[in-house]
Amino acid sequence: MNFTEPKPTIKAFSLKPQDFGEDFEFGVSTAAYQIEGAHSIHDKGASIWDTFTSKKGAIFKNHHGQITCDFYNKYEEDILLMQSMNIRNFRFSLAWSRIIPNGFGAVSKSGIDYYNKVIDFCLKCGITPWVTLYHWDLPQALQDKGGWTNRDIVNWFENYVQVCAQHFGDRVKHWMVLNEPMVFTGAGYFLGVHAPGDKGLKNLLPAIHHAVLCQGIGGRVLRKLLPDAQIGTTFSCSQITPYRNTPRDILAAKKADALLNRLFIEPILGLGYPTEHVPVLKRIEHYINPEDENNMVFDFDFIGVQNYTREMVKHHWFVPYLRAKIVPASKRKVKSTLMDWEVFPPSIYNMIKQFNQYEGVKKIIITENGAAFPDTLINGEVNDTDRKHYLQAHLEQVHKAKKEGANVDGYFVWTFTDNFEWAEGYRTRFGLVYTDFKTQERIVKSSGKWYQSFLGNQ
Numbered sequence: 001m002n003f004t005e006p007k008p009t010i011k012a013f014s015l016k017p018q019d020f021g022e023d024f025e026f027g028v029s030t031a032a033y034q035i036e037g038a039h040s041i042h043d044k045g046a047s048i049w050d051t052f053t054s055k056k057g058a059i060f061k062n063h064h065g066q067i068t069c070d071f072y073n074k075y076e077e078d079i080l081l082m083q084s085m086n087i088r089n090f091r092f093s094l095a096w097s098r099i100i101p102n103g104f105g106a107v108s109k110s111g112i113d114y115y116n117k118v119i120d121f122c123l124k125c126g127i128t129p130w131v132t133l134y135h136w137d138l139p140q141a142l143q144d145k146g147g148w149t150n151r152d153i154v155n156w157f158e159n160y161v162q163v164c165a166q167h168f169g170d171r172v173k174h175w176m177v178l179n180e181p182m183v184f185t186g187a188g189y190f191l192g193v194h195a196p197g198d199k200g201l202k203n204l205l206p207a208i209h210h211a212v213l214c215q216g217i218g219g220r221v222l223r224k225l226l227p228d229a230q231i232g233t234t235f236s237c238s239q240i241t242p243y244r245n246t247p248r249d250i251l252a253a254k255k256a257d258a259l260l261n262r263l264f265i266e267p268i269l270g271l272g273y274p275t276e277h278v279p280v281l282k283r284i285e286h287y288i289n290p291e292d293e294n295n296m297v298f299d300f301d302f303i304g305v306q307n308y309t310r311e312m313v314k315h316h317w318f319v320p321y322l323r324a325k326i327v328p329a330s331k332r333k334v335k336s337t338l339m340d341w342e343v344f345p346p347s348i349y350n351m352i353k354q355f356n357q358y359e360g361v362k363k364i365i366i367t368e369n370g371a372a373f374p375d376t377l378i379n380g381e382v383n384d385t386d387r388k389h390y391l392q393a394h395l396e397q398v399h400k401a402k403k404e405g406a407n408v409d410g411y412f413v414w415t416f417t418d419n420f421e422w423a424e425g426y427r428t429r430f431g432l433v434y435t436d437f438k439t440q441e442r443i444v445k446s447s448g449k450w451y452q453s454f455l456g457n458q
Contacts, residue, residue, distance in 0.1 A: 013395075015396065016457050019399060020402055021402065023409060024411070025089050025128075025411075026087075026088070026411055026455055027088065027089025027091060027411075027412045027413075028087055028414075029412040029414050030090075030092045030415055031092070031132070032092065032094060032095040032098070032135060032137060033068075034419040035068055035419045036065075036068070036071045036095065037066060037068045037073075039066045039067075040066075041072065041110075042108065042110035043101050044097055044098045044110075044111065045101030045140065045141060046139070046141075047095065047096070047140055048140055048147065048188075048196045049136065049137050049195045050065075051140050051195065051196070052194070052196060053066075053195075055197070058423075059423055060424050060425035062425075063420065063426050063427075065420040068419055068420040068437070069417050069418075071417075075121065077442070079121050079122055080125065082416065083126065085451065085455070086452050086455035086456040087455065088126060088455075089127065089128045090122055091130040091176075092131065092132070093133070093134070093179065094132070094164060095111075095137055097137065097139040099111040099112060099115070099163060100139065101139070103138070103139030103141045103156055104160075112167050115168060116167070119168055119171050123171060128173070129172050129174070130174040130412075131164075131174065131176070132178075132179050133160070133176065134157070134214075134218075135179040136180075136183075136194070136195070136422075137195075138195075142156055143196050148184075148206070148207035149206040150206075150210075151206070151210060151287070153214065154210060154214060154217055157214040158217050158221055161217070161221040165221060165222055165226055166225065169222075169225060173228070176234050176304055176367065177214070177215050177222070177231070178211060178214065180234060180235060180236040181264045182235065182236055182260060182263055184211075185207040185208050185211055187423075189203040190204035193423055194423060201283070205283055205284045208264075209284050209292075210287075212264060212296050213295055215233050215268055215298065216268060218233075219268075219299075219300060230302060232304050233300060233304065234304030234305075234306055235261075235306065235355075236260070237305055237351045237354075237355070238307060238347060238351070239307075239347040239354075240257040240310070240313055241311070241312050241313070242312070243312045246315075248315035249313065249314045252323065252324035253324070255313075255322050258277035259278050260311070261351070261354065263278075265358065265361075267296040268297055268360075269297070269359075269361075270297045270360070278322065299362075301362060302364065302365050303363070304366075304367030305351055305352060305408075306366070306367055306368035306369070306414075307347055307368075307369055307394075308339075308369065309329075309337075309339075309342050309344060309347060310344040310347035311326045314327055329341060337371045337372050338372040338373060338374065339372055339428060341371075343393075345390075345394050345396070345397045348366065348397045348398060349400055352366075352401040352406050353406060356408070363408075364406070364407060365411075366408065366410060366411040366412060368414040369411065369412070369413065369414060370387075370390075370414035370415060370430045371387050371390040371391075371430065372421070372424075372428035372429055372430050373386040373387050373390075373429075375445065380443065382443060382446065383445075384445045384447045388450045391413060391447060391450075391451070392450075413451065414430055415430045415432070416432060417442060418431035418435040419431065432447050
């Protein structure tokens, strides 16, 4: 007699929006370069992603974001679709080079007009705009001057935030300063796998410090000009677990946690850089001016936590500076997404708990959570059961943390429509809505229909 291992049963999802509390916000998140297209319309300047994607071999199959979802032209259609799906909060970013083409100096009237139209149409449809000031698309003109490695970026960014606050702050009440600074500094200025493609510690350390300073200055500008606004910033984070229960792997996990989860949150809370576990960060002192210690600190109204997976880490002698290495999900033979990220819902619970322990964190919003799975369009439908179960399982973990007293007050799915996914190009789809990139047709996936039903059950 042959025996087969029974498939794990998935319990029915029974939560309703009101179970999370009256003030809990549900929504979706996007980013300008990933959805807008219209890369050179009117007087828009080039961004580092326009430049990086033009380099052969930089992106999967040389994909680029010149058109992507064409949100620039289809924003009304997409916002109406959100409205029909009961989505009442829309997080999107502003493209710096669309607003100030050269990064500093002349402001584009057409860029300002475009974002005014998007904001106004959101409000007309009963959708609250949540605006991210910087989601990785630095103007190329500023990169030509060193980008995030040039201390002048603090002044450039301050000016950019002032322009955005002055033009949009009368209607936008929720702001995020930076999106995942660990990713855009680490992948863009150390590993070279994201724009601008720079490598080495000499680029990483100044980029980190200047991003920390911009977190603070961005918050202060918004607070001064928009005293009633809700001001936050967002961090990528993953639960870090030792691969083996050995002293070396435990230490390696602490180092990875310091670098990936603590590096940007602790300076804004006045705790400084986590140099005790990452001694190489002591070299950042070369870039610190006397007044920086105070300027790094800002009292944010909320912290955006962006979680997708957990990482298992082992000691590895040949990894410079850290002596720690992530063991990929595929090597561990666990359920994973197309990004080779382990599906591990307790990670989001543990990261809420970890960030909630900081005394200076007033409130947490899950500003990104989602997954890329193989999506197949059959007879006009996409039955993405894995994504639906992923979102449900993570919402259950958010609810668990909330019920235990964690101050978590929002959950935004990454993402609304399939889009350009950075180095992965169009290979990986995260959307609740399927995008046919040839015809620009939108098809709501089964996960999107579930989210629509969930949000309508209030």
